[in-house]
Amino acid sequence: MIYVLYFITYGFLLTVAIGLLTSWIDRKVTARVQYRVGPPILQPLIDIIKLLGKETLIPKGASKSTFLMAPVVGFASAILVSTILWVNNITSAHTYLGDLVVVIYLLTIPSISIIMGGFASRNPLASLGASREMKLILSYELPFVLAVLVPVIKSGFSLRLATILGYQLQNGAVATGLSGVLALIVAIFCIQAKLGLVPFDIPEAETEIVSGPLVEYSGPGLALYKLMKNMLLFILPFFLIIIFMGGLHFDAISIVKYVGLVALVTVIRNTNPRVRIDQAVRFFWGPMTFLAALAVALALTGR
Amino acid sequence: MSLKLKALLKSPWVFHLSTGSCNNCDIEILDCLTPRFDIERFGMLLAGSIKHADVLLVTGSCNRQSVIRLKRLYEQMPKPCLVVAVGECSLSRGMFIHSYNCPLPLDKIIPVDVYIPGCPPKPEAIIAGVVKLIEKVKKDKLSEKTKKAK
Numbered sequence: 001m002i003y004v005l006y007f008i009t010y011g012f013l014l015t016v017a018i019g020l021l022t023s024w025i026d027r028k029v030t031a032r033v034q035y036r037v038g039p040p041i042l043q044p045l046i047d048i049i050k051l052l053g054k055e056t057l058i059p060k061g062a063s064k065s066t067f068l069m070a071p072v073v074g075f076a077s078a079i080l081v082s083t084i085l086w087v088n089n090i091t092s093a094h095t096y097l098g099d100l101v102v103v104i105y106l107l108t109i110p111s112i113s114i115i116m117g118g119f120a121s122r123n124p125l126a127s128l129g130a131s132r133e134m135k136l137i138l139s140y141e142l143p144f145v146l147a148v149l150v151p152v153i154k155s156g157f158s159l160r161l162a163t164i165l166g167y168q169l170q171n172g173a174v175a176t177g178l179s180g181v182l183a184l185i186v187a188i189f190c191i192q193a194k195l196g197l198v199p200f201d202i203p204e205a206e207t208e209i210v211s212g213p214l215v216e217y218s219g220p221g222l223a224l225y226k227l228m229k230n231m232l233l234f235i236l237p238f239f240l241i242i243i244f245m246g247g248l249h250f251d252a253i254s255i256v257k258y259v260g261l262v263a264l265v266t267v268i269r270n271t272n273p274r275v276r277i278d279q280a281v282r283f284f285w286g287p288m289t290f291l292a293a294l295a296v297a298l299a300l301t302g303r
Numbered sequence: 304m305s306l307k308l309k310a311l312l313k314s315p316w317v318f319h320l321s322t323g324s325c326n327n328c329d330i331e332i333l334d335c336l337t338p339r340f341d342i343e344r345f346g347m348l349l350a351g352s353i354k355h356a357d358v359l360l361v362t363g364s365c366n367r368q369s370v371i372r373l374k375r376l377y378e379q380m381p382k383p384c385l386v387v388a389v390g391e392c393s394l395s396r397g398m399f400i401h402s403y404n405c406p407l408p409l410d411k412i413i414p415v416d417v418y419i420p421g422c423p424p425k426p427e428a429i430i431a432g433v434v435k436l437i438e439k440v441k442k443d444k445l446s447e448k449t450k451k452a453k
């Protein structure tokens with residue numbers, strides 16, 4: 001019963017609200033970097049409402065049920081993962097062993113839903129975008145899991161988020177140690193790719209393949225995808241804060257932590273050009289995996 | 304006015320279609336996105352895909368080749384949607400009025416909501432045109448309501 005409450009209030013309402021606000025911060029900072037004024041604060045919400053009111057078009061020859069189901073799958077997993085994170089952040093009473101693994105799996109499903117939607121829409125550009133997204137997942141998953149391994153090792157090989165949080169409460173945040181800092185850097189690059197932001201917006205690549213897997217989506221389907229992306233803009237930094245920086249606590253320091261992380265992601269996005277897919281794969285399997293492995297080794301020796 | 308339409312006017316995503324323009328109008332449209340004019344203030348974005356768009360911005364005179372594509376794009380646009388004609392060419396075919404290749408102006412092919420004259424129109428004129436478009440939609444809705452009340 002308590003989970004249903006968390007699901008509706010924290011998992012859905014609060015996450016959506018913070019996600020939309022973060023999306024506004026992202027657009028506003030981008031605009032200010034380019035010496036523009038930028039959109040008003042309610043703009044992301046208005047976009048979603050507008051998209052919900054538009055017609056749904058299903059392309060000829062598309063797999064209809066998959067095409068319509070894909071955004072719902074991604075959206076549902078985003079709500080679920082944010083619920084699990086909030087429960088862990090607020091109380092350790094209702095958590096269970098192994099939720100870290102569940103969270104890592106659920107964080108992949110939004111990308112998989114985009115791949116499903118792209119392939120189901122029977123559009124060459126969408127298929128191209130979906131195949132790029134697939135390669136991107138293969139490239140960033142390895143360093144991301146290695147980076148997540150560092151807090152696990154630090155907290156005495158615990159796969160439970162609540163234990164990791166408890167460890168950080170007593171011994172200070174994971175990101176204060178050398179291994180923690182290295183892992184955090186790797187993880188920030190990985191969430192950049194997970195969010196599909198420049199330099200790793202290769203699947204969407206507005207200027208070359210229109211908008212990639214989402215090219216055939218209109219109306220409510222597109223609204224769900226946009227909402228999912230906005231929620232991920234909150235969920236992924238939140239996840240990093242939980243495992244590396246000791247959780248969010250509704251106080252000034254937590255807000256600084258969160259806004260700082262989001263601003264960092266936005267600045268990386270605004271100061272870099274898009275890389276090619278082979279460059280991205282090389283980047284993640286080369287330097288990033290090496291750094292992550294180094295961080296794991298350092299963590300094992302207790303640094 | 305319904306919430307749907309209100310939201311549409313607050314965040315019109317624009318799809319930019321050139322049906323054979325001289326490229327000058329297109330450059331003026333891109334000007335609107337630059338720091339000096341910044342139409343993202345009003346929630347406008349350039350959409351890459353016609354399926355995401357709410358406003359179809361047409362530049363250039365419609366020739367026999369592009370008319371087929373124009374009609375197809377208009378049909379693919381999710382409704383409710385609006386059409387804006389930018390530049391002399393799409394309004395009245397401009398200097399191509401006697402051309403064998405441009406038999407019809409744009410508004411004889413698809414319904415046009417607002418006309419922005421000029422060759423090319425200034426970015427200010429384009430923004431003023433969009434403001435007119437928004438006012439027109441609002442007024443249309445109001446007059447419909449008063450008609451119903453009568």
Ligand code: SF4
Pocket residue numbers: 323324325326327328362363364389390391392393397421422423424
């Ligand atoms: S209206 Fe003038 S500037 Fe615009 S496309 Fe036609 S000729 Fe070019």
